[in-house]
Amino acid sequence: MLEDKEQKRTSLDNLGEFRLIEHLTENFNLNHSSSKVGIGDDAAVLDYTDKKTVLTTDMLVEGVHFDLSYMPLKHLGYKAVMVNLSDVYAMNAVATQITISIAVSNRFPLEALEELYSGIALACKLYNVDLVGGDTTSSTKGMLISVTALGQAQDHKIAYRSGAKPNDLLVVSGDLGGAYLGLQVLEREKEVFKVNPNNQPDLSPYTYIVERQLKPEARKDVVELLEKLEVQPTSMIDISDGLSSEILHLSKSSKVGCNLxxxxxxxxxxxxxxxxxxxxxxxxxxxxxxxxxxxLFTIDQNDFEKIKGNPHFTVIGHMTEEKEGNHLITRANTKIPISAQGWNSFKGE
Amino acid sequence: MLEDKEQKRTSLDNLGEFRLIEHLTENFNLNHSSSKVGIGDDAAVLDYTDKKTVLTTDMLVEGVHFDLSYMPLKHLGYKAVMVNLSDVYAMNAVATQITISIAVSNRFPLEALEELYSGIALACKLYNVDLVGGDTTSSTKGMLISVTALGQAQDHKIAYRSGAKPNDLLVVSGDLGGAYLGLQVLEREKEVFKVNPNNQPDLSPYTYIVERQLKPEARKDVVELLEKLEVQPTSMIDISDGLSSEILHLSKSSKVGCNLxxxxxxxxxxxxxxxxxxxxxxxxxxxxxxxxxxxLFTIDQNDFEKIKGNPHFTVIGHMTEEKEGNHLITRANTKIPISAQGWNSFKGE
Incomplete structure (x- = not known):
């Protein structure tokens, strides 16, 4: 429905994967001193001589993680990078390099991949990361994107999932639920579009939540802000699968409980x-x-004054002894156990 | 045809991706001092304080890069690792870590992924690399494996594609063509099997070439041997797409020509x-x-004595000035230009 049907189409068949990756990445520059050699050899060469390296990888599959009927390809490229950078920031590290591998069926013309890479390029520019490698290949069906992201941090700055202590405060950045509701709006409009393809949806009341779904931003600024405020999170995780599921990850790894x-x-x-x-x-x-x-992160209670009143942060609970378990304290002041109901790609929606 | 139809089948649907990755990776150990933290947090943490890091990534797609009708899953897991380690060794580096991401449709039971991971585990053990991350997700069709490999080397040891000079000798390890012919044998037997499913093929005359296709080995030993012989390759590449295509990569990157x-x-x-x-x-x-x-690598002529007579190496040509181009000198002593006819996944077979 957001697709332009008049696009130019250059078949991938006769381009070949060497020329394809060259073509798609020719305008990417290396900006980090740690990026010694990028694309073009058997492997990238990186220099991490004075810091620790963090490494994370994630896959996005068409029909499972994204629907191209309402996800513009440029946004998809951007989001694929964000999903991975978010994991780097969740270590309290600075993201420095990414690799992008793509499998696509021949139904995608070159212009579609150029759109995708324009989103990747924008993400690299805005988040100051270097694209240093990747692979492009054909698939028998649909599109799949696999991203690996690397980052750097001093050893003592790295925030693991396992460092939370009882009485630590549980803090979240921004606000929650928007991306999921944006998806509901887009799915509804897709159904309307199927019935009446001439219907132009008015998404303006939903701008914020639709953007949260289509063009999420990883919280690079939070890592920088915590550094500035001199707050070292005792544990940290990014919220990719829903708050309850992430709280349970922190609690389990840290061997604590939680009151939310x-x-x-x-x-x-x-x-x-x-x-x-x-x-x-x-x-x-x-x-x-x-x-x-x-x-989502935990801080020592002594650090509360440093984040108090900061518009980016909300204290949503505190950690407890492990034996007390994980609970939601409702508005009615009842206590109900938190269960993992995060998104599971093997169960579908 | 090599599939056991009586396998136990545990559906992935109710397992969930967190428990799946935990289950599949529970027996993997970290052996490198550079592997500080592996799977279980948002990102792995690595320590490369005294050497350069090399990073490479490759995707294998069912129906494009492999056919499960004759590729046992354990071999596939092993091969997926080899393909990536080969790129690390082609930098003259020591492979240290890998991440594995897998997208699979629900037609695969858990036992299939366990088989796949048993091959990955074997490769990690034999090649001394640590599995430090990954992602498992569902696909709408088939299986896709994305691997990222990291390695380390001292700066001056790294062999790029770009360092060959005119008059350098062109050297190859092992022998060539086996993997491709192994594929021809397997494809032929698959056709026979379609006609008569009770036919048990006798592959024994083809053991070597079928193994080259189904269970290739990356040349870790070559990197070690070159170190021992005190030979620093002036350029190096691994032969994944055919000799002609790789020679052209070396020549182009190094701005030289070649007589093969x-x-x-x-x-x-x-x-x-x-x-x-x-x-x-x-x-x-x-x-x-x-x-x-x-x-495939080049060495200075002065290093010839060091590799002469070594059963692992064959000198197959020499580099020339760029303007002389890339040529095959035939047995009949005619000179024909080398063209890239390597494998291109966008063109199919």
């Missing part, structure tokens, strides 16, 4: 109104929605 | 007899076949 306060969960007004429209419970959406790519 | 001598190309006797059987020209098979994962 329902009335503290940060929600954008658009999220609240969309929840009313879709007859969904906003707390459930925040707990299980996923794809917000906010950072 | 047909009568020097190392061929196993099984390759020669299979070529007769399939009515193929053995030189063409070596030039264009691909997937042998041997190393």
């Amino acid at each position: 306060f329902e009335d503290k969960i940060p929600l954008d007004p658009t999220v609240i109104s969309a929840c009313e429209e879709f007859k969904m419970d906003s707390t459930m959406v925040a707990l299980s929605g996923g794809e917000d790519y906010e950072l | 001598f047909e009568d020097k190309i190392p061929l196993d006797p099984t390759v020669i007899s299979a070529c007769e059987e399939f009515k193929m020209d053995s030189t063409m098979v070596a030039l264009s076949g691909g997937e042998d994962y041997e190393l």
